[in-house]
Amino acid sequence: MLTTMRIVNGKVYDPANNIDGKIKEICIQNGKIVDSVPDDATVIDAQGMVIMPGGVDIHCHIAGPKVNAARKLQPEDHRHDVHPSTPLTRSGTGGTVPSTFATGYRYATLGYTTAMEAAVTPIGARHTLEEFHDTPVIDKGFYVLLGENIFLQTLLREKRMEEFDQAVAWWINATKAYTVKLVNPGGDEPWKGKRNSNVSDIDEKTDEGLSPRAIIEAFIISVNKQGFPHPPHIHCNNLGHSGNYKTTLETMKTAGDMRAHIAHIQFHSYGGELGKNPTSKAAEIVEYVDNHPNITCDVGQVMFGKSTIMTADAPLAYVLKGHSKGKWVNADTECESGCGIVPFQYQEHVYMHTLQWAIGLEIFLLSKDPWRVILSTDHPNGGSFMSYPKLIKLLMDKGFRHEEMKRVNQKALANCSLRDLDREFTLNEIAIITRAGPARALGLPAKGHLGRDADADITIYDEMDDKEMMFNTPRYVIKSGVPIIENHEFRNDLIGKLLHITPEYDKKIETVVQPFFENYYSIEFSNYAVDDSYLHDHEIITTGIAKG
């Protein structure tokens, strides 16, 4: 159902078009923003309301085999958080890892209309696309895990770089992915091969003769050369370890002046000595990001309460399982990746957890360029996406932030600069870190803004002093021109599109890849690539000449 609509009297925050709280008319036709519409168009009077583009989540875990394993691991969460059906919407369950339908609806109830699943193994792509089809309202895409791919590592080791580029493009096409994801590059394979082994330095060579730096560099060069809209999405080595900020800085330096995205950078900003309590190195990390416009990052803010650690960084999950002492999952994904899932609880009184919370906030508050420091909780690793409104309030309201600081571990607070930071984000800056920034970093030209020809993904909030309440309850959510929520109630349902890319490649690469499948994979090469029947409603984002 496509609607012609005019939204009047609302205060518009559209940072991509330099509109900062101006009363402006927004017109919608055929799912796009247009300059004008006929007089008989539906009118929404947004007097006293704030209009923003639909939210864009650049990094979350919402679909695929690992997410499903986390759902199955925590049935106790489902009973406590039932999402009932309505005449328009399907039922589901919530908790830190909501079911597919509940995920889509809950994103919509926060005003988010696009979300990117951040780690899918190639062999899990088919499952992910099927779950996407059942994740309503939001547009979505996923990043495919290629950093631990044994075949690609073999090409790298043998310096067959032309074939490496072709194989990367083939894998992106075969999985319908959006970009490449690297997780603890070089770390999973040693761990799978030797008990409790990992890499601890970016230049440490594994038994295969490759260092994490060599893997990161190769992917950054390949992806930038092929002009993917979003650069490699990198989960650096040594996540969560004291002193890991050096690895993070080195990872960013490896990119040179080429584009790279550092995922959940908060988890990679720790000083101190390995094995001892960490300290904050947020300032050093933010300084580097601020001075290098080729780098984007999302924060991965920790929010206190229940979370679920889910990661392709299998050795990390093994370490965390030792802390939580409860149930956990570990999986080996053929020749492609590892996986670990650990239910977790972030607690205010724990030094480490408070420091993580504080470092995340420091990164936001110290950053000079909000366009490249994007809001995320690495859902559900740092906390659920449902805690975004509270995070926004922490950023916008220093009084609330200082109240919250009274409840946390004071020793940890003394080891960071959060107490001294009085900055308060404006609504325009919130629109940047939740909408315009992630859309630009993803290279989505029709998302994150309200200019002509943008997708008509719009959220309208009642302007309130309590920002948590405001961002928790949008009055209207419009997706592709369809009013999904009106006056806080669901009025329509929508499947949402798959966002993916189709980089060109030479078909001859298939003859190089195929023998590897026959020797090492559990499935036939011909059954591996996902065919177009899985695409449903989709949009191909163009790849082009390298940027930056």
Added chain:
Amino acid sequence: MALELKLHTEPEVPLEADCICPDKLQSLKTSAIENLTVLHGNRQVPLKAFFECRGEFDGEIMIEGDLVNVKHIASAMSYGKITISGNVGTHTGAAMRGGEIVIEGNATDWLGAEMLGGRIIVKGNAGHMVGSGYRGSTIGMQGGEIIVHGHVKNETGHVIRRGLIVVGGNTGDFTGVNMCAGTIIVLGEMGLRPGAGMKRGTIICQTKTALLPTFTRSCDYQPIFLRHYFKYLKSMGLAISDSFMRGPFERWCGDSVELNRGEILLYAGKLQ
């Protein structure tokens, strides 16, 4: 005057009525109460589609009818009293924090699952998983009392951490399985493998039962603290003989596959 609810139509599929809970009825008039939403299968319907509502809510609810297909009554209740004059369905009193539920008939599975406080009294029998944790959860009942005058089925007090469960009749298999702490008293017989995987806590039984080989006999003794429990249970209408009150009891320690700090006390005397 108490609020009276009378089941006038038996639900064909389970009816989820977690709105029948003092916390959710607080300050509501009867006309608003009868329009509260319940889930009939996956359809949302008003409470009045199944219940006739009379009187005004003053903290007490009296329910009439065979509620065996009505689930989640008094889930998460924190105060007040509910009296059910028939049978009741699954998850009754689950996660309750305070108040009292009296069930004149039988209760089914998951009675008082993960409850935190308050008291549940069942005059008849109860089903599986009384006072237990939900599947996947490592903590079950954390406080309060469940007193069942009749028999219960399997996995009573699964992962219980605190609180008291008393069974006047027999229990099924795996009584107190994986219990973390707390107390379970069984006045009848226990089924197979009681206390399997228990870490701490106490299971007291009036009848000798075969225990797992991971339990070690510690001693025979006459614990005085038990007399206080039994005196209290007698006042609650349970039949406790004077000889059982005095003991002696065989004390078994286990489960050695876990912490080995739990105990099972089996009555070693002759009942008179």
